[in-house]
Amino acid sequence: MDAQQVIDLGLIVPRLVLDVVAITILLMGLYFRHYRRPDLVAVYLACNVGLFSVLTTLSFSPVSSAVGFALFGVLSIIRLRSFEFLPTQIAYFFVSLSIALICATDLAGLVLPIILVALLLVAIAIVDSSKFRSVTVNSVIVLDVAIPDSATLKAHLASLLGADIISMNITGVNLLQETTTVEVTYRRLNK
Numbered sequence: 809m810d811a812q813q814v815i816d817l818g819l820i821v822p823r824l825v826l827d828v829v830a831i832t833i834l835l836m837g838l839y840f841r842h843y844r845r846p847d848l849v850a851v852y853l854a855c856n857v858g859l860f861s862v863l864t865t866l867s868f869s870p871v872s873s874a875v876g877f878a879l880f881g882v883l884s885i886i887r888l889r890s891f892e893f894l895p896t897q898i899a900y901f902f903v904s905l906s907i908a909l910i911c912a913t914d915l916a917g918l919v920l921p922i923i924l925v926a927l928l929l930v931a932i933a934i935v936d937s938s939k940f941r942s943v944t945v946n947s948v949i950v951l952d953v954a955i956p957d958s959a960t961l962k963a964h965l966a967s968l969l970g971a972d973i974i975s976m977n978i979t980g981v982n983l984l985q986e987t988t989t990v991e992v993t994y995r996r997l998n999k
Contacts, residue, residue, distance in 0.1 A: 820864055822918055827911035830925045831856045831904065838933055839900050848897060852904040859905055863912035896936060903932050944974060944995050951988040956981045961990065971996050 835849045893901070910924045951968075955961040962973050971994035980989040 819914065823864075823911045823921065824860070826918065826921060826925060827856070827860050827908060830907045830911065830929060833929055834900070834903060834907065834932065838929070838936060842936065848900070852900055855901065856904045856908045859908035860912045863909060867912060867914060899932060899935065903928050944993050945971075946991070946993050948979070948989065948991050951990070952986065953988060954981050954983050954986045955988045956983075961988065965990070965992055965994070969994055969996075 831853060835852055839852070840846070840849050906928055907925055910921050910928075913921075949965070951964070953964075955964055956978075958976075958978065961978065962976060965971075965976065966973050969992075974993045974995060976990050976992040978988065978990050980987070982988075
């Protein structure tokens, strides 16, 4: 093994350790504990490891930046189309990718990456805490009654849900089948 390979390995291993520790805290310490979704843990982990690997390879490769951009263009074709992601799931996905990006990029030492990764983990922990999460609820509700009037619908939803209706968007009123579909954001009333 020549000196250049030892130097490169010395740069990669601490960043890999930082990435593994951070993604473990994110996925097992925060996400899985709240949501119990091993399928999404696998997605977030695979994307983190994949991005870390690609960026590390590009960082230490004599390949031109044009090849790197082409590779990211190919990777961007891949989309997660299996189901619609909730905003919280998108946030965890973004943090997972950000951790890989920060850990795989040479920022002249480990102090700045450690601070940035810690900031990401603290931010997602605060935003996804039970106190912050439980402030409002977003739902799509299908009622078995046709209510085209917004004021009447808002009063009906408030009574039905026992909640303060913050916003609502009527997405469909079927007068024939007597149904109303509404996207509603509400805050539960304390009883």
